[in-house]
Amino acid sequence: MKQTLKRLYYIVGDALLCMLTMYAAIWLRFEGKIEQRYLDNMWFYLLVAVVTICGTGSFVGSYSGMWEYWGLSDTLRQVICAGVSGFVFLVIKYSGLAGLINPDMRISGSITVIYCFLILIMTVMLRTLPRFRQWMLSERSARKNSRAIIIGAGTTGAMLVKRMQESADSTIYPVAIVDNDAAKRNFRLAGVTIGGSVDDIPELARKYKANEAVLALPNIGSSDLTDIYRKCSDAGLRLRIFRDSVDAEALMSGKKYALRDVSIEDLLFRDTIKTDMSDVFAMLQDKTVLVTGGAGSIGSEICRQVLENGCGRLVIFDIHENGLFEINEELKDKYAAGKYELVVGSVRDRQKLEQVFSQFRPDLVLHAAAHKHVPMMELNPVEAVKNNVLGTLNVLETAVEHSTPRCILISTDKAVNPTNIMGATKRVAELLVQSLNSERCRMAAVRFGNVLGSNGSVVPIFRRQIADGGPVTVTHKDIVRYFMTIPEAVSLVLTAGTIAKGGEVFLLDMGKPVRIYDLAVDLIKLSGLKPDVDVKVEITGLRPGEKLYEELVQDNELVDATVHEKIFMCRGHVPQEDKIRASIESIRAALESGQDGDRLRALTFEAIEDTQSAPPVYGAAGNQPSI
Numbered sequence: 001m002k003q004t005l006k007r008l009y010y011i012v013g014d015a016l017l018c019m020l021t022m023y024a025a026i027w028l029r030f031e032g033k034i035e036q037r038y039l040d041n042m043w044f045y046l047l048v049a050v051v052t053i054c055g056t057g058s059f060v061g062s063y064s065g066m067w068e069y070w071g072l073s074d075t076l077r078q079v080i081c082a083g084v085s086g087f088v089f090l091v092i093k094y095s096g097l098a099g100l101i102n103p104d105m106r107i108s109g110s111i112t113v114i115y116c117f118l119i120l121i122m123t124v125m126l127r128t129l130p131r132f133r134q135w136m137l138s139e140r141s142a143r144k145n146s147r148a149i150i151i152g153a154g155t156t157g158a159m160l161v162k163r164m165q166e167s168a169d170s171t172i173y174p175v176a177i178v179d180n181d182a183a184k185r186n187f188r189l190a191g192v193t194i195g196g197s198v199d200d201i202p203e204l205a206r207k208y209k210a211n212e213a214v215l216a217l218p219n220i221g222s223s224d225l226t227d228i229y230r231k232c233s234d235a236g237l238r239l240r241i242f243r244d245s246v247d248a249e250a251l252m253s254g255k256k257y258a259l260r261d262v263s264i265e266d267l268l269f270r271d272t273i274k275t276d277m278s279d280v281f282a283m284l285q286d287k288t289v290l291v292t293g294g295a296g297s298i299g300s301e302i303c304r305q306v307l308e309n310g311c312g313r314l315v316i317f318d319i320h321e322n323g324l325f326e327i328n329e330e331l332k333d334k335y336a337a338g339k340y341e342l343v344v345g346s347v348r349d350r351q352k353l354e355q356v357f358s359q360f361r362p363d364l365v366l367h368a369a370a371h372k373h374v375p376m377m378e379l380n381p382v383e384a385v386k387n388n389v390l391g392t393l394n395v396l397e398t399a400v401e402h403s404t405p406r407c408i409l410i411s412t413d414k415a416v417n418p419t420n421i422m423g424a425t426k427r428v429a430e431l432l433v434q435s436l437n438s439e440r441c442r443m444a445a446v447r448f449g450n451v452l453g454s455n456g457s458v459v460p461i462f463r464r465q466i467a468d469g470g471p472v473t474v475t476h477k478d479i480v481r482y483f484m485t486i487p488e489a490v491s492l493v494l495t496a497g498t499i500a501k502g503g504e505v506f507l508l509d510m511g512k513p514v515r516i517y518d519l520a521v522d523l524i525k526l527s528g529l530k531p532d533v534d535v536k537v538e539i540t541g542l543r544p545g546e547k548l549y550e551e552l553v554q555d556n557e558l559v560d561a562t563v564h565e566k567i568f569m570c571r572g573h574v575p576q577e578d579k580i581r582a583s584i585e586s587i588r589a590a591l592e593s594g595q596d597g598d599r600l601r602a603l604t605f606e607a608i609e610d611t612q613s614a615p616p617v618y619g620a621a622g623n624q625p626s627i
Contacts, residue, residue, distance in 0.1 A: 007063040017122045018049035025115035033209025052085035078123045085098035086116035143229040147318055148172045152216035153179035153194050161190045161214045166353040201234040213237040226267050233525050268483055275491040277309055286312040290362035292347055293369030297454035301490045302366050314340040315360050347391035357402040365407040367395050377422040378544040381597035388425035400441045408497045409433045409445040412552045420545025424604045434503050435577040442502035446493045449482030449510045462523045470535035472520045475542050480549045496567050507568045583607035
């Protein structure tokens with residue numbers, strides 16, 4: 001109804017303007033002394049003007065636009081309307097049509113030209129009034145709004161500036177633009193000065209009294225974003241981002257722009273890894289997939305992506321019943337009953353695993369179940385061994401017994417040169433994968449570092465500490481870690497599964513290591529607070545088993561590239577099955593006899609001792625990835 005009334009308003013407006021401009025054109029032609037024949041036939045001229053302008057306008061879509069977002073194409077429509085109307089008058093004049101009724105109805109060519117010029121100006125002005133009104137409102141409220149520096153003078157930046165200026169309810173007013181293209185310097189974009197480059201942000205912030213910055217660069221990388229964020233932070237500017245394709249489409253269609261605050265994921269992972277999942281889809285098509293630890297942070301994302309990529313049936317296996325309940329709540333409205341199964345059980349329970357494998361006959365096992373927290377496992381080494389070593393052995397042996405075609409272990413960078421029991425148990429798990437790999441069940445391990453958002457991840461801990469007012473605790477000022485987002489890590493894990501031939505330890509390229517102290521400082525700033533002023537950063541010292549830095553490759557491992565640029569293959573010493581079996585039996589015997597954690601710790605490290613220093617026994621030397 002509202003749109004109908006708006007169209008009617010413009011149709012009536014055009015009709016009135018046609019009458020006004022036709023009379024004005026005749027009046028101007030005769031300098032106010034209009035000949036009587038023109039006065040007598042004025043009804044005819046007005047009728048032709050109204051019919052041609054409104055009729056052509058309806059045909060070309062002049063009454064279906066959103067005039068608050070008037071553009072060049074809308075102006076061209078009015079040019080067509082004016083041109084068609086003038087053409088009709090010229091046809092009437094020179095074709096003799098008017099003479100069939102009354103020769104005096106002919107209108108001079110000079111009047112037609114004046115009329116066309118006037119009607120074009122007037123109809124365009126009618127449609128630009130809403131934009132002018134919004135511009136006046138935005139100018140009036142500029143002092144009340146947030147004053148922003150726009151970063152980027154390209155197409156996206158131009159659209160964003162215009163929308164900010166024209167939106168009556170906008171809370172942001174653009175006062176300056178920066179762009180690293182020197183050729184644009186000192187020009188104006190939609191009336192806003194392009195005042196300099198990114199390096200000039202602090203100076204422009206002071207000059208224009210800005211308190212915010214908006215990023216309008218669609219293809220910016222992580223390092224450049226981090227540099228811009230730090231410059232804005234130093235200048236006291238809140239940085240927000242406009243760059244998503246959905247937002248761009250919204251701008252193009254005339255909708256209100258959408259901005260979001262910079263996140264820690266933006267600073268660490270702006271260069272998102274985009275994996276072609278076609279091979280994963282082919283691997284999973286109509287297959288039954290078992291995910292152990294499927295209710296955990298990584299396991300649940302594996303479940304999501306496995307379902308999204310066409311698996312026939314998913315079995316979610318976990319001892320954590322609350323986690324299974326939560327993932328069921330997420331999935332039940334998206335997928336049909338029977339598409340996935342929820343199974344409560346532990347990988348320590350061999351009988352339960354036998355039951356699950358016999359019932360569902362999985363084609364692919366993704367083994368994510370593990371105890372992962374280093375300090376907690378240092379306090380409970382027996383539980384680490386039970387779950388990460390014997391639990392993994394149960395899964396792998398059951399997979400072999402049931403001739404499961406493929407089994408993938410989720411490993412960790414803490415398995416490399418481990419200094420804690422958790423890392424040592426995961427290294428044993430990698431060795432089990434390599435020693436038990438066979439034609440009956442092709443096994444591989446995928447090794448990567450920390451993932452943001454996982455249970456126990458440092459980021460949610462820091463956020464909780466900031467919310468509580470601090471202090472934010474960092475164990476060492478120089479401690480560094482590799483990070484990756486959970487969706488990216490899982491997509492690469494699944495892709496590695498398509499590459500696996502059996503017995504490999506794959507390594508994901510984690511990018512550059514992140515200094516945890518800097519991470520804490522950035523999170524405090526992103527919360528709008530000042531480090532060591534509003535929230536204190538406290539150095540607590542390394543915890544038991546914690547390393548200053550993590551490694552992704554052992555000194556004696558060689559690294560080969562694979563068909564995927566972000567996935568590498570580690571080639572190291574592969575122990576004989578009987579030797580790793582003997583180590584496992586020693587560990588099992590110690591558990592059954594009730595020996596303490598220190599003894600189990602010693603036996604676990606003995607199991608991996610030979611593989612830490614022995615040279616690789618197969619494969620050609622490759623290049624270590626830039627990680």
